[in-house]
Amino acid sequence: MLDPKMQDAFNDQINAELYSSYLYLSMAAHFESINLAGFANWMRVQVQEENFHAMKMYDFVNERRGRVVLAAIDEPKAEWTSPLEVFQDTYEHETKVTGLINNLVTVARELKDHASDSFLQWFVGEQVEEEQNADKIVQELKLMEGFPGGLFMIDRELAARVFVPPVAAA
Numbered sequence: 001m002l003d004p005k006m007q008d009a010f011n012d013q014i015n016a017e018l019y020s021s022y023l024y025l026s027m028a029a030h031f032e033s034i035n036l037a038g039f040a041n042w043m044r045v046q047v048q049e050e051n052f053h054a055m056k057m058y059d060f061v062n063e064r065r066g067r068v069v070l071a072a073i074d075e076p077k078a079e080w081t082s083p084l085e086v087f088q089d090t091y092e093h094e095t096k097v098t099g100l101i102n103n104l105v106t107v108a109r110e111l112k113d114h115a116s117d118s119f120l121q122w123f124v125g126e127q128v129e130e131e132q133n134a135d136k137i138v139q140e141l142k143l144m145e146g147f148p149g150g151l152f153m154i155d156r157e158l159a160a161r162v163f164v165p166p167v168a169a170a
């Protein structure tokens, strides 16, 4: 049985993961509108990642006989001035999510809820990857600044991303 404080924290995080999904879908729509299909593809895969994160928590709350309660999802930003700005926002957003996950771990430890603590460690590792993925593209975009064709090259690279559900770790 989940402590109500832990349950509320998971419900808040499910909302944050769904907001992340919505934000990346907004970024995908932005890239579609400026004909950067590879960038849009990367964001669409990111949407699937975030939905996976939300559902992983949803399932855990139910397994613990908790109650998932969904709240309104905030409206995401819709316009950006450059692909670099989009990925800087992505990186910054992921660092915020890392902070939220760390807060959840703190709640679990305060409550001596070892099952939640253990479950959350998957997300701790995932956030290292999430920050690294966004930062890698920020650095690439900075290197390519002013280089004709650079954006096109990165667009082709990002077109290859596919969503692979992390079944083994789930």
Ligand code: FEO
Pocket (backbone or CB within 6 Å): 017, 020, 049, 050, 053, 094, 097, 130
């Ligand atoms: Fe669900 Fe991008 O962290």
